[in-house]
Amino acid sequence: MFIKKSKTKFDKQHIWHPYTSIINPLTCYSVKKANGVILKLTNGIKLIDGMSSWWSCIHGYNNKILNKAIKKQLKKMSHVMFGGIYHNEAIKLCKNLINITPNNLECVFLTDSGSVTIEVALKMALQYWQAHGEYRKNILTLRHGYHGDTFGAMSVCDPDNSMHNIYKKYLSLNIFADSPKCKFNDIWNENDINSFKYLLNKHYKTIACVILEPIVQGAGGMKIYNPMYLKRVSELCKQYKILLIIDEIATGFGRTGKMFAFEHAGITPDILCLGKSLTGGYMTLSATITSKKIANIISNSKAGCFMHGPTFMGNPLSCSVANANIKILNKNKWFNKVKKIEKHFKKKFLPLLNSNKVLDVRILGAIGIIETINYIDINKIQKFFINNGVWIRPYGKLIYLMPPYIIKKKELNILTNSILSLF
Structure with a gap:
């Protein structure tokens, strides 16, 4: 006591x-x-x-709009399991997310935090290659990156960042390219992509995916880099047939002046991670979105399904306020x-x-x-x-x-x- x-x-x-x-x-x-x-x-x-x-x-x-959405949903139900059940707010949210993201992103996996959506994206990439009969465990990412505090997410954060370096010995070893030097408005220098290009060429047979924060690196150092860097990354991933995961958790929903930061480079990711502002900051919710092709390949893997399922996946209260948030954003006043x-x-x-x-x-x-x-x-x-x-x-x-x-x-x-x- x-x-x-x-x-x-x-x-x-x-x-x-x-x-x-x-x-x-x-x-x-x-x-x-x-x-x-x-x-x-x-x-x-x-x-x-x-x-x-x-x-x-x-x-x-x-x-007022977000408050009203939660109160309205609360009278119906605050939570229901997502295993074997769906509900209107989840259907509506997934439609909304598909509508505001690139056309190839059609399949949505709803989770309950930013770190977890990164875990989901990484697991999708690993299971994707498993379905191809390949064991690929390496992930290529950038120094000065930050993707969350869970173990998979930490393994793709800058390994020398003081936030996570005490766990280095316990984490999976991944591949880190030098972070971009060219700033957002700098004249593009093609040499900026050399470190990334070299590592991708050297390790592409064991690399499952590339993951990075688009244009703005967040808590790892707050770097803002040239959109051409992201464009080159996308081109190289396509050339080597490597999945590209874009972490828009911090940058998504207008923060950089575009609905999504990857739009500055005119690219489309294979897997997109969303969180933070997804609910207007009201409740914890995240989403991992990928293509029908990738979702089908994962579903045809040895497991026969995607092996992940959080308790609060697709929480109705969170989905309802996310829908209200997207409705506000769609008016474009932001x-x-x-x-x-x-x-x-x-x-x-x-x-x-x-x-x-x-x-x-x-x-x-x-x-x-x-x-x-x-x-x-x-x-x-x-x-x-x-x-x-x-x-x-x-x-x-x-x-x-x-x-x-x-x-x-x-x-x-x-x-x-x-x-x-x-x-």
Whole structure:
């Protein structure tokens, strides 16, 4: 039995937060409610959210349309197993996903988190080659990549990234090409693809698939690379008949100024992974989408089916809010909102390239990244931002913003000005 403690003390002593020590945890702040782009703390302080709750709440908090969808579905059923059963919201969602993705992507596997959808995609690729009578276990990916925290996902994250390097000895050994050097707006340098091309040519007989984050590498380093790199990867995968998995978990649903980031390169993946903003940040849900051809080959494998099935697969509540989210996005109002955010970021942040404290500035769509010369004291800078009325959570040497698309100019100004005051 626990002795009565304050909520703050209980949280600090008994609750593990992401990437945090239980002995010496980072300071956590108690949120009472959220509305629009505002997080209201228990002590009454209001914070403008610059993170979209890890890049997912694209329409902000307490959205009337998304709220209504959940309430309506809740009266019918909150959950039902997906084994041997289907329901209208899942049917509707899969139709919606097929409609907004490339024509070849026809078969949808619904899961319950971003990491799991990566596991599913990798298992699809492995089972695909098993159905061809081949044992292919290697996966080709990029350095500075991040795909999640489960074991399969970790095995295709940058092996030297501090987030996962303590598990290196336990993970499957995969193949890592140098990350792209050419930035988004740079003149394309064909040499940028050499590392990837060399490794693919050397190992293609044992490679089951290629997996990468399109255009924007997320938590592995926040790199934004040239679309031509992705185009060349796609061409090489077709040449060597290797499956291409695109991880749109962080970038999908408008964040980069396109509905999906791979559209910047004009390519089509063999397997597409979606999550985060799929439900507008309301509930956990992800989707792995592939072609009918690949799905049929997997289904004709030795197992006779695809061997995966999460308990909360196709959860009706999650599907209902995802459908409402896609309905909002299909009105295309997000496009101009994201463009305005991008324009604001460029005006405010590009001058920081002249600062002796800044290594680089990277901007695309509703993503603004400042890479500093020195590592950041997270606790110290977090307190500074709280005192300035904003919620911004840097890490490593990166201070970045990914605000909800609905943010107003005044709120965006407060966010960006709070960062500028550091320099």
